[in-house]
Amino acid sequence: MIEIFLVFLRLGLTSFGGPVAHIGFFHTEFVRQRKWVDDSTFSGWLALCQFLPGPASSQLGFLIGLHRGGFMGALAAWFAFTMPSAVVLVALAIYGIGSESEWAMTVVHGLKLVAVAVVAQAVWGMWSSLCKSTVTRVVALAGFALTIWFIGWSGQIWAILAGALVGLVLLRQEAQANLTGEVGVVRVRPVAGIVLLLVALALLLGLPFVVAQAPVTEMFATFYRAGALVFGGGHVVLPMLQSAVVDTGLVGRDDFLAGYGLAQAVPGPLFTFAAWVGALDQSLPGWPGAMLALVAVFLPGMLLVCGVLPWWNRLREQSWALAAFAGANAAVVGVLAAAWYNPIMMTAFQTWIDACVAFAAAAWLIWGRARAWAVVLLCVLLALAGQWSGVWPVVSAGS
Incomplete structure (x- = not known):
């Protein structure tokens, strides 16, 4: 157990670059070096995590911990990989840039430009990998339109459901051709899997009724729903949480986007x-x-991945299930693109210089393969230099 904890703690402190990079780090560490799992098992678990809602890299780490040390090993892996970045972000939220000083507001503005660049990279990458056919591209565009048309999280849900229905009808052959790998060793019994899936469903459907009787549970319900409906990785949690906490006034839009920019500069999962x-x-x-x-935001993904694990090899042979999730994933691209447009760009851009810096940073990320932390540093330093020199005043004198 100590070994599991220390290995994942080191990864939590050093794994920069987002979910795709994390998967590469995991493969190097656990398949090639430590040989805790073989290639076939690793690829099967990866396919399962990408198939389900939730943070794919964290779910994969959870399964590796489960395989190595049972449920306590899974919890040790999750805690060690997640806590470093979470502690840094919370400390900054409470003690860091929350002040109203000019320099703090300038840093926040620079981080908002980081969010524009990083989400642009995420949309581009997801479009390239999930929208390779005419059907999936149309689904993505329709998801964008539905999310813009229906304000709030309801538009996002309708977009994902519509994408799943279209996929169910039109994407069976395409989805079946894209899967490889098997699960390998299964550490969850079917009865336990059924219990976990029932718990996940009961929380998703039952929490709204609990909130009506006990408002103190509203935060847990909000973040649980966001985690349960996030297809496509950590970046997609942005529109879900934005609808839940910004549109309702619980968190300011500037603070929300500043935190998203900071999340790119720390290691570990984006769900933190x-x-x-x-x-x-x-x-x-x-x-x-x-x-x-x-x-709350991690719980549904972990319940689902362990609940489905006993039946994954059988389920992955059902073309209808794979097609529905392929359609949902394509719709998620449109949902994320809608969030990129509003509120991210609409909030971040005050002058034409903002747009130039943000799009240059996005190009550096996408085609220059820059590190996310380097883009964070660049945008923040440019904002500070522009403010202090007067060439690019991002905070007005009366602020």
Whole structure:
């Protein structure tokens, strides 16, 4: 157990670059060097994590910990990989850039430009990998339109459901051709899998009724719903949380986007961005809200991946299931693109210089293969230099 904890703690402190990079780090560490799992098992688990909602890299680490040390090993792996970035983000939210000083507001503006660049990279990457056919591209565009048309999280849900239905009808052959690998060793019994899936479903459907009777549970319900409906990786949690906490006034839009920019500069999973939002949520501010939000946003993905594990090899042979998820994933590209347009670009751009810096940073990420932390540093330093020189004043004198 100590070995599992220390290995994942080192990865949590050093794994920069987002979910795709994390998967590469995991393969090097656990397949090539430590040989905890073989290639076939690793690829099967990866396919399962990409198939389900939730943070794919964290789910994969959870399964590796489960395989190595049972459920306690899985919890040790998750905690060690997640806590470093979560602690940094919460500390910054509470003690860092929350002041109203000119330099802090300038840093926030630079981080908002980082968010524009990083989400542009995410949309481009997901479009390239998930929207390779005419059908999936049309689904993505339709998802964008539905999300813009229906304000709030309801538009996102309708877009994903519509994408799943279209995929169910039109994408069976394409989805079947794209899967490789098997699960390998299964550490969850079918009865336990059924219980975990029932718990996940009961929480998703039952929490809204609990909130009506006990408003104190609203934060947990909000973050749980976001984690349960995030297809496509950590970046997609942005529109879900934005609808839940920014549109309702629980967290300011500037603080929300600043935290998203900071999340790119720290190692570990992007879902730890939820800890930043939870710390700023006025219904339970500070460390308690951060920890509650963190557990809630990760919980559904972990319940689902363990619940489905006993039947994955059989389920992955059902073309209807794969096609539905392929359509949902294509719709998610449109949902994320809608969030990129509003609120990210609409909030971040005040002058033409903002647009130039953000799009140059996005190009550096996409085609120059820059590190996310380097883009964070560049945008923040440019904003500070522009403000202090007067060439690019991002904070007005009366602010």
